Amino acid sequence: MATVRSRLGRPRDELGDPLSLTAWLVRHDLPPAAEPDPADVREFQALREAAYRLLADVTEGRAPAGADVELVNQCAAHTPPAVSLAVEEDGGVRRAQAHPTPAQALGLVARDLVDLVGGPxxxxxxxxxxxVCGTFFVDTSRAGRRRWCSSATCGNRARVAAHRDRAARP
Ligand SMILES: [Zn+2]
Incomplete structure (x- = not known):
């Protein structure tokens, strides 16, 4: 969902074409087995928008739209990529790098969402x-009173704006 920046202001899509989808998958340790095509981009965007609406409903205490839940469930039904072990030259064992198809990667993202929304x-x-941000975040602070996705960016801007408002008051 964070691939749309400034969602509530002037949105900027960071998943707008196959090349940026590939870059996003690589950044998230899901280098794709095949280059995504424009239809894959549309599927990721559709899941992202359904996820955004779903989280907006859930965090506001509303029942989510049936169509959004259905889309998430359809995506989550994709078979995940196989996992395997790789033995290195020195005998060390590690999990082999997966190269999911775009559909498998979509499935992994949807499963994460199911775990997030359906879990603790x-x-x-x-x-x-x-x-203008609109980003959703998981508040892992002990008090659970975080207000911004990032204290360094959104939090800092809000503090600067509040300071300006106070300074402008006669
Ligand atoms: Zn933010």
Whole structure:
């Protein structure tokens, strides 16, 4: 969901074409077996938008739309990529790098979402309070009172704005 920046302001899509989808998959340790095509991009975007609406509903205490739940479930039904062990030259064993197809990668993302929304972290989900951000985050702080997706960016901007408002008051 964070692949749309400034969602509530002037949105910028970081998953807009096959090349940026590939880069995103590589960054998330899911280098694809085959180059995604425009249809794959549309599927990832559709899942992302359904996930956004679903989280907005869940965090506001509303029942999610049936179509969004259905889309997430359809994506999560994709068979995940096989996992395997690889033995290194020195005899060490590690998990081999998976190269999922775009559909398998979509399935993994959807499964994560199912675990997130259907699991114990649901109560820790929040939307960033910064005006234009819209990012959802999991608040892992002990007090559970985090307001921004990032204290360094959105939190800092909000503090600067609050300071400016106070300074401007006569
Ligand atoms: Zn934010």
């Amino acid at each position: 972290l649901r109560g820790r989900l929040h939307q960033c309070e910064a005006e």
